[in-house]
Amino acid sequence: MLAVESLRVTFRRDRAPPVEVLRGVSLTLERGATLGIVGESGSGKSVLALSVIGLLPRNARAEGRVLLDGTDLLTLSERGMRDVRGRRIGMIFQEPMTALNPAMRVGVQIAEGLRVRRGLSRGNARTEALRLLDRVQIPQAGRRIDSYPHEMSGGERQRVGIAIALALEPDLLIADEPTTALDVTVQAGILDILGDLVADLGLSLILISHDLGVIARLADRTLVMHRGAEIEQDATERVLRRPGHDYTRTLIDAMPRRARATLEAGRA
């Protein structure tokens, strides 16, 4: 359903030559499949995600093609892109601290898209928001719906972030480092929810992480990126067991020993 073809992104800079952040990346994603994207900070993972949903900063320029069911998103107008964002593609952000508006109750934030895009009444949107909070396993959703973000834990906030991304029933979810800011135990819960969504709703998922353990848990296929270029791309099994490239091996070696042991146990 999603095909990215030799995507290049360059950033214009003041008083400096432009920098190329993505140097021709290609990928394909089938319906209901999960693609993991790994790489160190600055490898261009997030820029890739932002170019797919058309939220690149103004000084960035994207070339190549981003095909969603055959439509090239890079050629769409801002108005056309607005119909894609949220409805076709949902996005989950890294920092649950900054991904929620601190001055707005979480229920209202979940209901936002429903009211703006689907024209639901306040009451219907609230009912729907409640259902979404249940869906992402927020306990006592009926009481929590009127909480402010600062009254919630990091894990709960990230669940709310997922609920927001799900609100408009997109068929593709992009999760940009969804667990990086969370405790390990909370991470597992979030990853389980994402896995359930893919299984139950048949969503496609792009999971961006610097953590191979996270990728190994959910992704069918994995794209390894380094300095804006593709290093390798294949079934996650193959990439982790028989890395085809030194850089991938470095990433695997950089994992904590215990996590690596889990990975190796999985191979046996």
Add this chain to the structure above:
Amino acid sequence: MRRVPATLWIGAALSLLFVGAALLSRVWTPADPTGMNIAARLKGPGEAGLLGADQIGRDVLSIVMAGAWTSLGIALTATAIGGAVGTATGMAAAAGRGGFERAVMAANGVLFAFPPILSAILLGALLGPGAGTAILAIGLFMVPVFARIARGAALQVWSRDFIKAARMAGKGPVRISIEHVLPNISAQIIVQFAIQTGLAILAEAGLSFLGMGVAPPNPSWGRMLSEAQTYLSSAPHLVLAPGLAIAGAVLGLNLLGDGLRDLTDPRRGQAA
């Protein structure tokens, strides 16, 4: 709950004192602020009324109270208008970015470069002196101040992920500015509002000192000062009363603003 800073208490108390005096003057003053009593002419504090009488025998306390209404009224109106226009402009600049932002901020820079008293004299010459002119002149001077603060704060908010989430929900820049940006910068705007109102009182006093404020016989602190100059050595209370009123009101609003800032900004609170 964080401890309320002492500056906030003092500032709030002083500000309330002046607001209270201004409101009270609408229903009651010790004497008629425009009523002359030649017998009491230039009498000192205690000899005629609590703060004495002026060169034509009016009760100074009554004029100071009635003057508070004029000063605060003009200052608050001017700051409200300038603050609203400036905040809207700054938020629009932050939302628009690019060429529009540069144009808006350049226009603000030009406005900022004009000495406020000079532009007030210019406006006074065009429109004639009066409360309206004072409000317009002071309000105009407030626009770039608020525009800068609003833009800076709004830019910070725009860089956060929940703005991206709002765009994912299909909201345009105007709705995002009003529903997401404004509530998150309102603390900074309110702090600035208190401080700028203090400055506006000073500016209003300056304008009426130069004869461009409200027309006599409407009481005004600035004009009291200018009329009292002649009697500086013989009746110093005529200078002290309005002078202390201006200083007290400005100090109160500044402390109030600083206190609110300490209360809303955790980093400053720890440093203090």
